[in-house]
Amino acid sequence: DADVTQTPRNRITKTGKRIMLECSQTKGHDRMYWYRQDPGLGLRLIYYSFDVKDINKGEISDGYSVSRQAQAKFSLSLESAIPNQTALYFCATSDQQRGDEQYFGPGTRLTVT
Amino acid sequence: QKEVEQNSGPLSVPEGAIASLNCTYSDRVSQSFFWYRQYSGKSPELIMSIYSNGDKEDGRFTAQLNKASQYVSLLIRDSQPSDSATYLCAVKELGTYKYIFGTGTRLKVLA
Numbered sequence: 001d002a003d004v005t006q007t008p009r010n011r012i013t014k015t016g017k018r019i020m021l022e023c024s025q026t027k028g029h030d031r032m033y034w035y036r037q038d039p040g041l042g043l044r045l046i047y048y049s050f051d052v053k054d055i056n057k058g059e060i061s062d063g064y065s066v067s068r069q070a071q072a073k074f075s076l077s078l079e080s081a082i083p084n085q086t087a088l089y090f091c092a093t094s095d096q097q098r099g100d101e102q103y104f105g106p107g108t109r110l111t112v113t
Numbered sequence: 114q115k116e117v118e119q120n121s122g123p124l125s126v127p128e129g130a131i132a133s134l135n136c137t138y139s140d141r142v143s144q145s146f147f148w149y150r151q152y153s154g155k156s157p158e159l160i161m162s163i164y165s166n167g168d169k170e171d172g173r174f175t176a177q178l179n180k181a182s183q184y185v186s187l188l189i190r191d192s193q194p195s196d197s198a199t200y201l202c203a204v205k206e207l208g209t210y211k212y213i214f215g216t217g218t219r220l221k222v223l224a
Contacts, residue, residue: 043157091117103159
């Protein structure tokens with residue numbers, strides 16, 4: 001099945017460490033997204049990308065960076081992790097040619113101690 | 114600031130009843146609307162998309178869109194305990210490929 005995968009699924013790290021979350025998709029979609037979800041705050045957009053040459057900041061990009069290594073791969077980095085970056089992180093994909101429906105990966109639970 | 118509003122709930126309905134979930138949005142030019150189901154600790158799962166005024170049915174689910182009132186709803190017929198989850202409403206911004214999500218309505222179906 002065409003899918004969106006994320007690694008790792010769970011990660012505990014210490015304050016100040018650099019960490020990378022990876023996302024891959026086999027849906028053939030052109031757009032990819034990174035969101036974080038905190039209790040009571042809903043999904044908030046961190047970064048989004050139309051293709052490998054197009055990277056855009058979302059509403060909460062400070063403290064994060066991304067890389068679109070290929071059409072199917074989109075990585076999120078926390079350069080120096082801090083405790084308030086503890087959250088559930090989701091990668092998502094969409095494609096205008098396929099109704100703009102957005103599909104989510106299984107998520108990464110990140111804890112920064 | 115474009116917004117999508119949902120009642121946080123919980124909305125409790127008995128098994129077999131119809132659950133009605135509502136969502137309002139602020140950007141009147143929006144054209145694409147989506148409903149997701151999210152179980153605790155899991156990722157959002159797309160239930161339905163709707164783009165035109167009126168009703169769209171898929172199995173036990175019916176999405177309703179009224180662009181004049183800036184209102185979109187989701188009806189779940191014959192609700193089952195397995196439908197207990199948080200339901201997220203999402204609106205795609207016109208002219209961009211960004212989506213605005215509501216904070217979700219928690220549904221509890223009582224056996």
